[in-house]
Amino acid sequence: MVDQESTPCVELKNLVKRFPGVTAVNHVDLRVKHGEVFSLLGPSGCGKTTALRVVAGLETADEGEVLIEGNVVNDIPPYRRDCNLVFQNLALFPHMTVEENIAYGLERKRVPKDQVRERVGEMLEFMRLQGMESRYPTQLSGGQQQRIALARSLVLKPKILLLDEPLASLDRKLRKDMQVELKRIQQEVGITFFYVTHDQKVSLAISDTIAVMRDGRLEQVASPEEIYDRPGTRFVADFMGVSNIFPGKVIAKDSGEIQLETKSGLRITALDNEEIRTEDVTGVCIHPERINISPPGTDSEAANRFKGRIVEMVYQGDFVEMKARLSDSKTDDAITAHLDARLSRKNRLSVGQEVIVHWDREASSTLRG
Amino acid sequence: MKSSRSGTILLSLVVVGYVFLWTPIIVLGLFSFNSSTFGVKWESLTSRWYVELFQETAIIDSVLTSLVIACVTTVVATAIGTIAGYGLYKHKFAGRRVLRMSILLPITVPYVIMAGALLVYFSSIAHVPLGYPSIIIAHISFSAPLAVFVTLGRMQRIDWSLEEASIDLGADRITTWRKVTIPLLLPAIFASAVLIFPWSFNDFTITYFVAGVGTTTLPLYLYSMLQYSLKPVLINAISLIFIITPTIGILLLSYLQREKQRVR
Numbered sequence: 001m002v003d004q005e006s007t008p009c010v011e012l013k014n015l016v017k018r019f020p021g022v023t024a025v026n027h028v029d030l031r032v033k034h035g036e037v038f039s040l041l042g043p044s045g046c047g048k049t050t051a052l053r054v055v056a057g058l059e060t061a062d063e064g065e066v067l068i069e070g071n072v073v074n075d076i077p078p079y080r081r082d083c084n085l086v087f088q089n090l091a092l093f094p095h096m097t098v099e100e101n102i103a104y105g106l107e108r109k110r111v112p113k114d115q116v117r118e119r120v121g122e123m124l125e126f127m128r129l130q131g132m133e134s135r136y137p138t139q140l141s142g143g144q145q146q147r148i149a150l151a152r153s154l155v156l157k158p159k160i161l162l163l164d165e166p167l168a169s170l171d172r173k174l175r176k177d178m179q180v181e182l183k184r185i186q187q188e189v190g191i192t193f194f195y196v197t198h199d200q201k202v203s204l205a206i207s208d209t210i211a212v213m214r215d216g217r218l219e220q221v222a223s224p225e226e227i228y229d230r231p232g233t234r235f236v237a238d239f240m241g242v243s244n245i246f247p248g249k250v251i252a253k254d255s256g257e258i259q260l261e262t263k264s265g266l267r268i269t270a271l272d273n274e275e276i277r278t279e280d281v282t283g284v285c286i287h288p289e290r291i292n293i294s295p296p297g298t299d300s301e302a303a304n305r306f307k308g309r310i311v312e313m314v315y316q317g318d319f320v321e322m323k324a325r326l327s328d329s330k331t332d333d334a335i336t337a338h339l340d341a342r343l344s345r346k347n348r349l350s351v352g353q354e355v356i357v358h359w360d361r362e363a364s365s366t367l368r369g
Numbered sequence: 370m371k372s373s374r375s376g377t378i379l380l381s382l383v384v385v386g387y388v389f390l391w392t393p394i395i396v397l398g399l400f401s402f403n404s405s406t407f408g409v410k411w412e413s414l415t416s417r418w419y420v421e422l423f424q425e426t427a428i429i430d431s432v433l434t435s436l437v438i439a440c441v442t443t444v445v446a447t448a449i450g451t452i453a454g455y456g457l458y459k460h461k462f463a464g465r466r467v468l469r470m471s472i473l474l475p476i477t478v479p480y481v482i483m484a485g486a487l488l489v490y491f492s493s494i495a496h497v498p499l500g501y502p503s504i505i506i507a508h509i510s511f512s513a514p515l516a517v518f519v520t521l522g523r524m525q526r527i528d529w530s531l532e533e534a535s536i537d538l539g540a541d542r543i544t545t546w547r548k549v550t551i552p553l554l555l556p557a558i559f560a561s562a563v564l565i566f567p568w569s570f571n572d573f574t575i576t577y578f579v580a581g582v583g584t585t586t587l588p589l590y591l592y593s594m595l596q597y598s599l600k601p602v603l604i605n606a607i608s609l610i611f612i613i614t615p616t617i618g619i620l621l622l623s624y625l626q627r628e629k630q631r632v633r
Binding site (some may be wrong): 057058077084088089091108109156 | 530537541544549
């Protein structure tokens with residue numbers, strides 16, 4: 001029995017994978033805990049899919065080690081590794097029925113026929129695919145195909161399930177449904193998920209741990225809340241969709257609070273991110289949905305208060321995206337705020353109006369890099 | 370108005386096309402029932418050539434010879450061509466492009482030159498006995514490239530992550546070939562066979578050179594019949610048979626295909 005507390009389900013030690021002209025994975029170390037959803041998040045071409053394929057065994061590592069449950073698997077061929085991959089395009093066998101697709105892996109393991117039928121039956125029920133047994137993949141909807149791909153891998157009860165952006169091909173509505181479904185499935189089967197995606201929304205929604213990857217290296221590994229609230233680097237902040245990123249330097253520090261002066265001359269109070277040494281701080285980011293914009297004369301206790309003028313308003317349905325230019329700013333940089341659409345109507349905000357822009361120190365977070 | 374006019378033009382083009390395609394065949398069919406021995410002038414209706422045809426054992430023998438050669442060629446050339454196509458597509462090695470292009474050579478080189486070269490090769494270098502062995506090897510050498518091309522075309526449209534999925538699900542390379550790759554290539558394999566069989570069956574030039582004495586395929590027999598026979602009109606009858614047989618085959622195939630689509 002493996003000691004589940006101390007042995008990670010999957011561990012990459014100093015992993016390097018090079019392709020001609022590019023180092024896709026550049027000295028990456030990471031540990032995926034048992035039973036968690038670990039997502040590797042990054043823009044396309046950052047090496048996340050390569051890392052996943054190295055774990056699956058479809059690519060070989062140039063340096064470093066891949067461990068599954070504490071055992072080095074570098075030399076084990078993919079068909080003997082205890083992990084399965086759900087492909088981006090699903091890769092369902094078009095010449096086989098749903099049932100044959102799901103049974104494929106069990107048959108390769110020489111599981112007796114009656115057991116194969118039983119386990120496939122259970123899986124079909126679990127995935128709510130009963131009655132589809134004898135159909136061909138192309139006759140099914142996108143969501144159903146998705147579930148078959150999952151079923152085909154999960155029926156083998158792998159130690160870890162690798163998922164390569166399986167939701168990318170779905171439309172937005174279906175993607176949201178499948179995201180919830182994925183989380184349900186993961187919780188019920190209790191299998192560790194290693195999820196690769198470029199979609200920060202999906203990864204925030206389903207992950208226990210997120211690792212943000214950039215140019216073959218890990219930028220930050222943390223919980224979704226931490227990644228979103230306190231992005232470590234400018235890259236992470238930008239990638240997580242924080243639109244207000246201001247370079248600047250620390251001018252004062254006091255019990256968990258930090259004072260920065262931005263290049264544009266603004267003085268911003270932010271929460272001190274303990275992960276970053278003060279001398280490494282190169283800027284600050286402010287979450288747009290945590291910024292308030294009020295008519296002049298409004299009382300505010302917020303640590304950051306600036307006078308400004310609205311320069312742009314874009315209605316987005318559930319919120320209004322507003323850009324305001326702060327009068328203290330020496331440059332033309334505008335600050336973006338996401339305001340509740342009803343609130344903005346109530347306050348009769350409009351383009352050109354003088355306003356007060358204010359936010360708590362918790363809404364801003366220091367950055368390095 | 371405009372659309373109906375372009376419709377008329379299109380329709381007349383189609384009619385012209387099919388008239389060109391079918392008239393010789395129809396004329397040939399009609400003349401095979403002509404009682405004149407030399408078949409130039411119409412005399413009267415007869416079915417006697419068909420009766421005579423089946424009494425002519427040399428014809429039957431040549432058909433059998435051709436069938437054997439075409440069957441062996443189809444199986445071997447399709448297998449070689451499919452495997453070669455797979456290798457040329459999947460494996461990256463130096464000189465792959467050159468090799469891929471050079472596959473075209475047997476198709477582009479004039480048949481007479483190819484045939485002469487093969488004959489020299491068989492008789493003075495490789496010492497392959499002329500007859501079945503030389504004919505079959507020659508046919509394979511010019512028809513395997515066809516299978517390579519058909520396979521390469523199909524390969525470009527195959528989703529190769531399917532092979533990876535198979536390996537990931539626990540199948541080794543050989544099982545993956547058997548269970549996934551070959552079924553995916555099946556349309557290409559089938560298309561290659563359908564192309565190669567008539568090529569081999571119909572080939573005259575190369576066979577003429579490398580056949581040696583005593584192994585007479587149907588095209589060789591027909592040619593000699595035209596030259597020396599007292600009843601050249603027999604050729605009309607036999608031609609009609611060989612036009613009708615594949616036609617029935619094609620119709621049957623398209624019917625089966627439609628049935629299969631309906632079942633799906």
